[in-house]
Amino acid sequence: MNENTILIVEDNREISDMLSAFLTENGYQTECAYNGREAAACLKNKEYTLILMDLMLPYRSGNDLIKELRTRSNVPVICLSAKSGMETRLEVLRMGADDYILKPFDLNEVLVRMEVVLRRSNTGAKPLNPEDGGKKLAFKNLVLNIDGKCATMKDTPLSLTAKELAILQLLMEHPNKTFSKANIYEAIWKEPYYYEDNTLNVHMSNLRNKLKKADNGTEYIDTVWGIGYRLAGNEVGKSL
Secondary structure, eight states, X not given: OOTTEEEEEOSOHHHHHHHHHHHHHTTOEEEEEOSHHHHHHHHHHOXXXXXXXXXXXSSSOHHHHHXXXXXXXXXOEEEEESOOOHHHHHHHHHHTOSEEEESSOOHHHHHHHHHHHHHHHOOOSOBOOTTOOSOEEEETTEEEETTTTEEEETTEEOOOOHHHHHHHHHHHHSTXXXXXXXXXXXXXXXXXXXXXXXXXXXXXXXXXXXXXXXXXXXXXXXXXXXXXXEESSSOOOEEO
């Protein structure tokens, strides 16, 4: 599979063809799946650089596909949906989507959002592999492989999204610093932070829940009330 292959999961063939043609013009290879069943087969048998995922699909919903995918891969996923409700957006972010674009959308916006997500992840659909070489940071039972873009807890791979890995890296590289929500959002998303935006809260909650599930009883991220977040405790930032 070419490193620049994008999987477009969209049941509207006109939208799918439009996205495919536009991305091809911009140097990407594309594959298209037109329902949840086709998409599940593609995701099971192949690896992709990024997935553009419609939510309302025949046979299997995009929500189900994202949830299943996140059990085995951290490939970036951008949802494309006509559902504008905040609850829907937060639900798919909690499941592990990296971004959410409302329909109708501008093609150039889709391209820019893809580029931002890919810069953050710096990876295609690589299996989570804790044995990749490169610089690592350790904190308690957590090991973050910066170059390999993966993390392990007690030698067990963690299924983290690109944003969750980026948040961990930011905190672990600056263990003595307390970051405001605006600091973290603007460092990771490369966009201005607005007070009412709940995106960071959702990703931070997802990350903390995954860490707690993997190592219950050990704190990894502290909430500094009225300020933001920092790495918990003093045993911090040890390089490997």
